[in-house]
Amino acid sequence: MVLGNRSARSGTGVIFTSSPFNGCAGINLYGDFALCSQGEDVVSGLVNTLPISESQRKRDYRDSSLSLESGFPKIYQALIHYAGRLIEEYGFVHQEIEFTFESENPEDLYILQTRNQNLKKQTSFSSFLPAPQEMELVGHGIGMSSAVLSGLLAFDMADMEGLKRNCPEAKIILVRPDTVPDDIPLIFVCDGLITAKGGVTSHAAVAAASVGKVCIVKCKGLEVNDATKECTINGHRFKSGDPISIDGGLGNIYKGNYEIGEI
The missing domain is CATH 3.50.30.10 (Phosphohistidine domain)
Structure with a gap:
């Protein structure tokens, strides 16, 4: 069993491989995660979460000093790698990926499931x-x-x-x-x-x-x-x-x- 609540340096989260709220093409991770938590804690909406990227933190999480990118850079880079393989190597459309990590080391990162991303790029303003x-x-x-x-x-x-x-x-x-x-x-x-x-x-x-x-x-x-x-x-x-x-x-x-x- 994979445990995102094993320690203060473990956690779980969800990413979209492409942010629907910016004009960037290609892979640009967007989502959130929670430390010392299990997956249901995040998707249920009952816990306060942290941003995935530094750009997301600066845009949306003004009261937070931590993102997955800054606090767990190896996990962040591993997620970019897996997203790249799915989208660019295997030809999937952009994905929504649930993940858990038991430590800050990439070998302790587990992809729990992935599905087509439902959130599309915004076209009207x-x-x-x-x-x-x-x-x-x-x-x-x-x-x-x-x-x-x-x-x-x-x-x-x-x-x-x-x-x-x-x-x-x-x-x-x-x-x-x-x-x-x-x-x-x-x-x-x-x-x-x-x-x-x-x-x-x-x-x-x-x-x-x-x-x-x-x-x-x-x-x-x-x-x-x-x-x-x-x-x-x-x-x-x-x-x-x-x-x-x-x-x-x-x-x-x-x-x-x-x-x-x-x-």
Whole structure:
């Protein structure tokens, strides 16, 4: 049995062999991993994860000083090697690869499974028309889209059904504490998603991005109270039906609704 929780220098993660959120061609690893964890911990969305590459860390993980590339360079290079063999030597399309490492040595790296990458390169873009200083920024997370969205906040299916009935033209942005697989039916109903926990390769986050939802995960300072249907983002309080806006490229969350333009 392979153990990603053998020690503080072991771990597990998921990579996409090509990032869907940049314009780079070829192999450029994107994903996340967790130290001293097993694979289900990462894809369930219940743990805070770390970035794969240094470029990803600088873009999305501003509060982290560690990436797989910087902390485990031999593991990172081995993953690039295996990705290259799959894509360039054997001719596979870009892959989503689950892996575990029991130490920082590449001989202790295990590829658990690989499948065709569902996340595609973004081809359409949108942005808010007001200047950033004209918008009220309340929080930041990791964006998983090249689009922006303004809508009304919802906490569960009952909220979304009520908002669709009373405000049929409005977009609905679902807020959740994490991205567990049980939330996937909700994702198909909403137009956007914000979560407090979970990484970019959690099941629900990948599902949201795959079906074109504007998604922000791992929002720092987000606390969700399902019982009262309220949440706070860095001290800013929101309730069901409140206007909120999200930028899936920058990972920014704004209070209120704003006009949107296509790029």
